[in-house]
Amino acid sequence: MQRRDAILKIMEYIEDELVVCNIGFPSRELYDIEDRKENFYMIGSMGLASSIGLGLALSQPDKDIVVIDGDGALLMNMGSLVTVNACSPRNLTWIVINNGAYGSTGNQETYAKDLDLVEIGKSVGLKSYNFFEIDLKRKIKNDSCNLIVFNCKPGNSQAPIIDLTPEEIKNRFMKVIEK
Numbered sequence: 764m765q766r767r768d769a770i771l772k773i774m775e776y777i778e779d780e781l782v783v784c785n786i787g788f789p790s791r792e793l794y795d796i797e798d799r800k801e802n803f804y805m806i807g808s809m810g811l812a813s814s815i816g817l818g819l820a821l822s823q824p825d826k827d828i829v830v831i832d833g834d835g836a837l838l839m840n841m842g843s844l845v846t847v848n849a850c851s852p853r854n855l856t857w858i859v860i861n862n863g864a865y866g867s868t869g870n871q872e873t874y875a876k877d878l879d880l881v882e883i884g885k886s887v888g889l890k891s892y893n894f895f896e897i898d899l900k901r902k903i904k905n906d907s908c909n910l911i912v913f914n915c916k917p918g919n920s921q922a923p924i925i926d927l928t929p930e931e932i933k934n935r936f937m938k939v940i941e942k
Contacts (some may be wrong), residue, residue, distance in 0.1 A: 765920070
């Protein structure tokens with residue numbers, strides 16, 4: 764299973780949740796699989812999907828927030844693990860797709876192959892799980908902050924470029940959260 768398959772599987776559980784997706788190919792693949800106004804596609808901010816998701820979770824306490832992130836992005840912003848745990852918003856589910864590669868820049872290996880991201884999450888106090896050991900819908904709706912690691916193989920699909928400008932992505936997403 765590759766990242767696109769992982770995103771497809773994740774989206775089977777998404778209904779009205781707000782989704783923040785990591786930059787590059789993950790956003791392109793999500794856009795191709797299921798474009799929704801409730802999806803925020805990151806453009807040019809590697810490592811910050813978790814921080815944006817945290818801000819949304821804190822500012823939108825009545826909405827469930829799902830962050831689709833990558834292992835490389837998590838490693839780039841490890842401080843977000845501690846910050847997310849310190850805030851522990853009950854409505855945040857952070858899914859890290861661990862394919863051991865920086866997919867959007869040429870599939871260079873990350874250090875995640877040498878790490879247990881679930882155990883790292885647990886070590887800072889986050890409720891952390893492997894994707895295939897849980898009921899994702901229950902975790903999204905359970906009033907608890909969760910880190911979920913979805914292990915898969917590296918590789919990019921032939922997903923098209925997102926044909927929305929960053930302003931269009933932001934504006935349509937803002938309309939959804941302003942309701």
